[in-house]
Amino acid sequence: MSLNWKEIDRILEELDLVNSHIQKIRQPDFKTLVLDLYKPGNRFPLLVSMKQGKVRLHRLTGKVTSKIPLQRFAQLLRSRISGGRIVEASQLQGERIVLLKIRRAEEETCLYLRLWGGNPNILATDSEGIILDAFFRRPGKGEISGKAYKPEDQITSASGLSNKPSGKEKIFEIRNWDGEGSFNAFIEKFYKSREDEEEFKELSVRIRKLIDLKLAQIDSSIESIEEKFLQTGGFETYREQAELLKAHLYEISPGMEEITVDNYYNNNEKILIKIDPTISPSQNVEKLFKKYKKEKAGEENIRQELANLKSRKASLEGDIRKLFDPDLDLNSSLDKLRTYAAEIKSSPEKKIKDKIPGLQFFSGDFTILVGRTALENDSLLRRYIKGNDYWLHTRDFPGGYVFIKYKRGKSVPLETLLDAGNLALFFSKGKKNGYGELYYTQAKYLRRAKNGKKGLVLPTHEKNLSITMDGKRLDKLLNRGKFDA
DSSP: OOOOHHHHHHHHHHHOOTTOEEEEEEEEETTEEEEEEEETTEEEEEEEEOOTTOOEEEEOOSOOOOOSOOOHHHHHHHHHHTTOEEEEEEEGGGSSEEEEEEEETTEEEEEEEEOOSSSOEEEEEETTSBEEEESSOBGGGTBSTTSBOOHHHHHHHHHTSTTOOTGGGSOOOOOOOOOSSOHHHHHHHHHHHHHHHHHHHHHHHHHHHHHHHHHHHHHHHHHHHHHHHHTOOTHHHHHHHHHHHHHTGGGOOTTOOEEEEEETTTTTEEEEEEOOTTSOHHHHHHHHHHHHHHHHHHHHHHHHHHHHHHHHHHHHHHHHHHHTOTTSOHHHHHHHHHHHHHHHHHOGGGGOOTTSSSEEEEETTEEEEEEOSHHHHHHHHHHTOOTTSEEEEESSSOBOEEEEOOBTTBOOOHHHHHHHHHHHHHTBTTGGGTEEEEEEEEGGGEEEOTTOOTTOEEESSOEEEEEEOOHHHHHHHHTTTTOOO
16 A cells, blocks of 8 residues: 555654755665755755655665665766755645655756556656656656656546546545654555565565475485495495405416405405406506595595585574474575575585585585585586685695685684685695695686696685685585585
């Protein structure tokens, strides 16, 4: 329900706009305008809303956040009336059209606030009534630059009664109001409550849909990785064959393609071991050991990916519990939803692309990405890492690359740096030492090594970081003890 003409009169009476100076023009969204006004002893923002069902103007005491850049009409007002003085503020014929006459130097601008529920608009004209611009340009109604604006004609047309203003033909009353505080404050609270409820519903649906979609994607990934995990576990066979072959090297003749030996790992049952006749017996042993190490590392990677996915699933389920806590009041719930929506907007990683290579962790507001292999490192560097992201790597041990995703306007806190440093040490050959020297720099200072291996980079402008492995910190990051691989 928008304001009626009597309510607008009451608001204008309380505002006492005449002789107020316009200090600033703001546009929080595509249907709202805010004029920051000042005169000695009275400084306040004036809100004009053209939202369907909530068309109104009133004094603004709460904060509004600008969600969009300043648009065309607001830019015109900023150049035309900023610094000007309101010399007249009245409602035309009680017809929900407020006229603000603004004088700056010798120039006069008429600002018409048409607060009609079904057809609101703001029009700026010169002193002759020629439209300078309109908040909503409507060529079919003549509401465009250069046309003459005659609000009286619109009033007559809207009423359908010649020379009889529409608003006066109906009986309107000021809505129930306890009389405590100003009517402006009552109206502001009334509409803010409605807008908060609508915003809560919209954010709830949008965020819950996003989280549910992400959970479905993670569940699908977990199912796929668990199936892959069932196919692993054969790496011990390669080690056993390598040990058995090593014990029977003296029995292998040139050109042999297989050998049958007693398997002392399984009650001395006979086992057939394939042999590559193009390489020596000792090289065959080494080949089997390499397969063993590769398959074992592959299974460990699968375990890590599974734990990481389960960790992210638990984090999202925790988000649901925090965001949709039935014990929270509307204001608290809305604040949480707004914060979460802002995090999603400013940090695409919060939405998590499951196809991103490597592992993902969260440290406060920051996202940490870990590449464990040359292929993952290279893919991260090429597709997911920006120049301001931070890169960490162990100095004296081979290992994975760790990246801290940059957040605009925020420096990386020490706790996040220590989290990333521990992950860099954990996913390196220095893991067993429990201590290591790292270097870190921003990705824009990395240079690819000429003719180097895939993913190999050389840092410049690097800084040093000494890390002693922190078991509790790693338990929290890796969720060890919470999930079974």
